[in-house]
Amino acid sequence: MTTVAAPYAGTALDRVDGPEKVTGRARYAYEHAPDDLAYAVVVQSTIARGEVRAVDADSVLQLPGIIATIWHENAPRVAPIEDAELTVLQSPRVAYRGQVVAVVVAETIESATEAARLLRVDYQVEPHDVELRADHPGMYRPDHVNPDYATDSELGDPEAALGYAPVVVDATYSTPAQHHNPIEPHATVALWDADGLTLYDSTQSASAVRATIAPLFGLPQERVRVVSPYVGGGFGSKGAPHAQVVLAALAAKQVGRPVKLAATRRQMFAVTGYRTPTVQRVRLGADEDGRLSAIVHEAFEQTATVKEFAEQTTVVTRMMYAAPHRRTSHRLVRLDVPVPTWMRAPGETPGMFALESAMDELAVACGIDPVELRVRNEPTVDPERGLPFSSRNLVACLREGAARFGWAGRDPEPGVRRRGRMLIGTGVASSTYPVYRLPSEATARAEPGGGFTVRIAAADIGTGARTVLTQIAADALGVPPAQVRMEVGDSALPRASVAGGSSGTASWGTAVVRACEALTDALHRRAGDVPPGGLEASVDTAEELRAQRPFSRHAYGAQFAEVGVDVDTGEVRVLRLLGAFAAGRIINPKTARSQFIGGMTMGLSMALFEESVMDVEFGDYLNRDLAQYHVAACADVRDVDAFWIEEEDPDLNPMGSKGIGEIGIVGTAAAVANAVHHATGLRVRDLPIRLDRLIGRAV
Amino acid sequence: MRPFAYERAADARSAVAARAAGAADGAGAVYLGGGTNLVDLMRLGVVSPGVLVDVTRLPSDGVEETAGGGLLIGAAMRNSDLAAHPLVRRRYPMLTQAVVAGASGQIRNMATVGGNLLQRTRCSYFQDVTKPCNKRAPGSGCPARNGDHRNLAVIGQSEACVATHPSDMAVPLAALGAVVHIEGPGGARQVPMPGLHRLPGDTPERDTVLEPGDLITAVELPPLPFAARSRYRKVRDRASFAFAVVSVAAALDVEDGMVKDCRIALGGVAHIPWRAERAESALRGSPATEAAFAQAAAEELAQATPLPHNAFKVPLARNVVVRTLLDLVEAS
Known part of the structure; x- marks a missing residue:
């Protein structure tokens, strides 16, 4: 594979x-207002398990402005697709607290909100079970973990190797449930007409929403159009359609008018996904020099009864470090809880908190510098798949990061550095994220009046995808970016993969490059002459992707943190974060930097703050607003910086790029936790690192 | 939709009259300050008043000096203006520090002094109308006792309620013994802090001693020269925009190494801004040393009755009291 010349990349x-x-001209999903619009508001179950017996629809229909109350007895039927999260209002079953049991449609949002508040729903209540425990008797082995990895893996004889190992770390870590909280809540405007169904939706994939929703309503795909030009963040919560899309379409069908429906911030804590809590046991066996002989990583997680989502928490451990004996596993329990989903590097994020904390514990146990320990366990090939790495610059990230951070000469002794009333410590953790590339289509068009239009149903969820694809197209066409008009965010455009798995630029970029190359060829054949109707070339990258050579493809990074821990209060403040990354060619340093430091900020937030608290008695996550679910405030984010290492990797894609959307969060929490240990001598294995996890101990 | 009437009062008398009229209609009338808490509670369905009497345009929105060196603060004064006022900053620095430690700049620009005192607990059960809460629905129960109470009360709570008062501003006001001026249907009266707020007991639905229709018109800060060296320390789960886990307002008058006088109040630990009277009396006349501070804090906190998930607040409060007093000694 050759990479194209790249003056704009x-x-x-x-x-x-x-x-x-x-300037506010960008219109987001909720801002679309077709004529004759009605407003829908959902009613959520107030029990965690049982059945809806009756809905007193008539009494709210008497209220002014109410058009319809829709529940399972009168809702339009949808096809019984496998994804039961989407077959809403089809049965009386309640599978979790906060599940939608009815929708009220009204002339105004205020009327609908009030009617939804007043609607009486009678339930038959059953006892619920919402508590994740590693020893839960309902633990089972899922068929695979997200997206299609083997549930377990084993090489050699890890138990025996742990028995022989001179140094063993055996520790259990936990991460709490976390909610994405994009600033733009999930919103859909649904409109039925003679052509079919139009959805103005806030999504990470217009193509996927169309492909999922069309069969639900018995429509061919071409009769569903999903329009989503601007999206105010997703973090995985908009990666696949959730109930609100179906509810909006159902309601619009029922009332025969366009319907607008948005989840409120509080509703989002039940109906738009979250990251499962995890309990993880990590065992590392090593010799006195820190060379690993065994790695065992076991994860215990929850899923919903409605739908299985198996977070791939330990998959990252399969490729991170060399060791002859190794095992990874995932066990799930189905609880009466909302449906978990992809969130900010699913798998790698919780998994690397545990693995990289355990590596720090091993460094302490062996008396080896934690940077050196990681370098010492660098594999030459993918340790479980046996494949060569297309490129792997973890060591360079660790070395260069350490140099820039000022790691040299670090005193490993914990709990001895004071600055005023603060204990100071530093920590390091590795970071990584797989390189995914998914089939996509694109069309490039030479306009008769000059300039080019490139079309693909990609999603710019705030990442800068529209900008980066413009650069990629400009290079492929050999013209300045100003001559390229990029159209994204509409399922009527050539089908594209999801803005997820940090795969967007690689997947869509490949399609854009190939479409532009095909157009350039076509123009060349016409000696540059553009016909009056314009000239177009379309491609599908499925075949190219099938033909790609087998490699272990991943981006890598190293996260360095300095923290201060108040000796009186246990308050932890992250004084400095530095991320070093090796992620192929960086196409736009400006948007890339935002991606890296944004991810690192989320990692800081995960380390210290983010926690969805399960109310065991009632069965819901109870801190359902941003005053109670803490994300990092500006004052928490003091000095966060990222840089990258030049990396040439010809075995990726025409751009030579790796995904950068998620790697910033991976390892950050471990770097912070390791720094807290260095500062205080206290190992916090349960996130978030709240002050009460330190105050009662040595501080 | 849920309709409500909105009226804007020009002075305290007409505000009280407008509220009484609204109440007489059976609609339920409440005063509206900056709305930074009330409007949220209306959206959540926790309260649904029929009439909002806007008291933010009342003339009492500034700071006046009183005879003897105190200050009279108008109840309609915005929190940002209070914090920035030069006399407040000079004479009562802990009050400025407390106000700016609360909420965000935008919220402080809206919130009023009177409204800040009367904000409701942020207990998540109180804010969720689908669950029991004795404060919101008397007699329905308190799920927090066995549920999520990490950030709830450790002193003075009852079987019925373990809520905390969320205000930062109220903590130094309690330490100062600020006097709350009230205009009500029965005339004017004054209540000294911390007596405005009440412990939950069997009637947690009542946060304060105010009677229906009472309007806070001003808060009077008594002269207290040694409060010119005072401090507010807030411990929180993130560096800004978070309610106190524990906070301390303290002023210290030290002469020749001995504590001549002191004022201490705690936030985040009780249903009221908690005046640490036991600690204060233990300290008056004692040496200004870490040991004495620790002893005083221990005496105050001996009455704490924490729940399983908030027991950490007791050593935390002790540490913060001691550290704040030491900081004041070191600064003097």
């Missing part, structure tokens, strides 16, 4: 949609 092009966004 690598430059800090300003966001091409910046002016639209800052």
Whole structure:
């Protein structure tokens, strides 16, 4: 594979949609207002398990402005697809507290809200079970873990190797449930007409929403159109459609008018996904020099009864470090809880908190510098798959990061550095994220009046995808970016993969490059002459992707943290974070930097704050707003910086790029936790690192 | 939709009259300050008043000096303006520090002094109308006792309620013994802090001693020269925009190494801003040393009755009291 010459890739092009966004001209899903619009508000179950017996629909229909109350007895039927999260209002079963049991449609949002508040729903209540425990008797082995990894893996004889190992770390870590909380809540405007169904939706994949929703309503795909040009963040929660999309379409069908429906912030804590809590046991066996002989990583997680989602928490351990004896596993329990889903590097994020904390514990146990320990366990090939790495610059990230952070000469002794009333410590953790590339289609078009239009149903969820694809297209066409008009965010455009798995630029970029190359060829054949109707070329990358050579493809990084822990209060403040990354060619240093430091900020937030608290008695997550679910505030984010290492990898894609959307969060929490240990001598194995996890101990 | 009437009062008398009229209609009338808490509670369905009497345009929105060196703060004064006022900053620095430690700049720009005192607990059960809460629905029960109470009360709570008062501003006001001026249907009266707020007992639905229709018109800060060296320390789960886990407002008058006088109040630990009277009396006349501070804090906190998930607040409060007093000694 050859990479194209790239005069614009690598430059800090300003966001091409910046002016639209800052002037308010960019219209988000909720801002679409077709004529004759009605408003829908959902009613959520107030029990965690049981059945809806009756809904007193008539009494609210008497209220002014109410058009319809829809529940399982009168809802339009949908096809019984496998994804039961989406077959809403089809049965009386209640599978978790907060599940939608009815929808009220009204002339105004205020009327609908009030009617939803007043609607009486009678339940038959059953006892619920919402508590994740590693020893839960309902633990089972899922068939596979997200997206399609083997549930377990084993090489050699890890138990025996642990028995022989001179140094063993055996520790259990936990991470809490976490909610994505994009700033734009999930919203859908649904409109039925003679052509079929149009959805203005906030999604990470217009193509996927169309492909999922069409069969639900018995429609061919071409009769569903999903329009989603601007999205205010997703973090995985908009990666697949959730109930609100179906509810909006159902309601619009029922009332024969366009319907607008948005989840409120509080509703989002039940109906738009979250990250499962995890309990993870990590065992490391090593010799006195820190060379690993055994790695065992076992994860225990929850899923919903409605739908299985198996977070791939220990998959990352299969490729991270060399060791002859190894095992990873995942066990799930089905609880009466909302449906978990992808969230900010699913798998790697919780998994690397545990693995990288355990590596720090091993460094302490062996008396070896934690940077050195990681370097010492660097594999030459993918340790479980046996494949060569297309490129792997973890060691360079660790070394260069350490140099820039000022790691050299670090005194490993914990709990001895004071600055005023603060104990100071530093920590390091590795970071990684797989390189995914998914089939996509694109069309490039030479316009008769000059300039080019490139179309693909990609999603710019705030990442800068529209801008980066413009750069990629400009290079492929050999023209300045100003001559390229990029159209994304509409299922009527050529089908594209999801903005997820940090795969967008690689997947869509490949399609864009190939479409532009095909167009360039076509233009060449016409000696540059553009016909009056314009000239188009379309491609599908499925075949190219099938033909790609087998490699272990991952991006890598190293996270360095300095923390201060107040000796009186246990308050932890992250004084400095530095991320070093090796992620192929960086196409736009400006948007890339935002991606890296944004991910690191989320990692800081995960380390210290984010926690969805399960109310065991009632069965819901109870801190359902941003005053109670803490994300990092500006004052928490003091000095966060990232840089990257030049990396040439010809076995990736035409751009030579790796995904950068999620790697920033991976390992960050472990770096912070390791720094807290260095500062205080206290090992916090349960996130978040709240002050009460320190105050009662040595501080 | 849920309709409500909105009226804007020009002065305290007409505000009280407007509220009484609304109440007489059976609609339920409440005063509206900055709305930074009330409007949220209306959206949540926790309260649904029929009439909002806007008291933010009342003339009492500034700071006046009183005879003897105190200050009279208008109840309609915005929190940001209070914190920034030069006399407040000079004479009562812990009050400025407390106000700016609360909420965000935008919220402080809206919130009023009177409204800040009367904000409701942020207990998640209180805010969720689908669950029991004795404060919101008397007699329905308190799930927090066995549920999530990590950030709830450790002193003075009852079987019926373990809520905390969320205000930062109220903590130094309690330490100062600020006097709350009230205009009510029965005339004007004054209540000294911390007596405005009440412990939950069997009637947690009542946060304060205010009677229906009472309007806070001003808060009077008594002269207290040694409060010019005072401090507010807030411990919180993130560096800004979070309610106190524990906070301390303290002023210390030290002469020749001995504590001549002191004022201490705690936030985040009780249903009221908690005046640490036991600690204060233990300290008056004692040496200004870490040991004495620790002893005083221990005496105050001996009455704590924490729940399983908030027991950490007791050593935390002790540490913060001691550290704040030591900081004041070191600064003097």
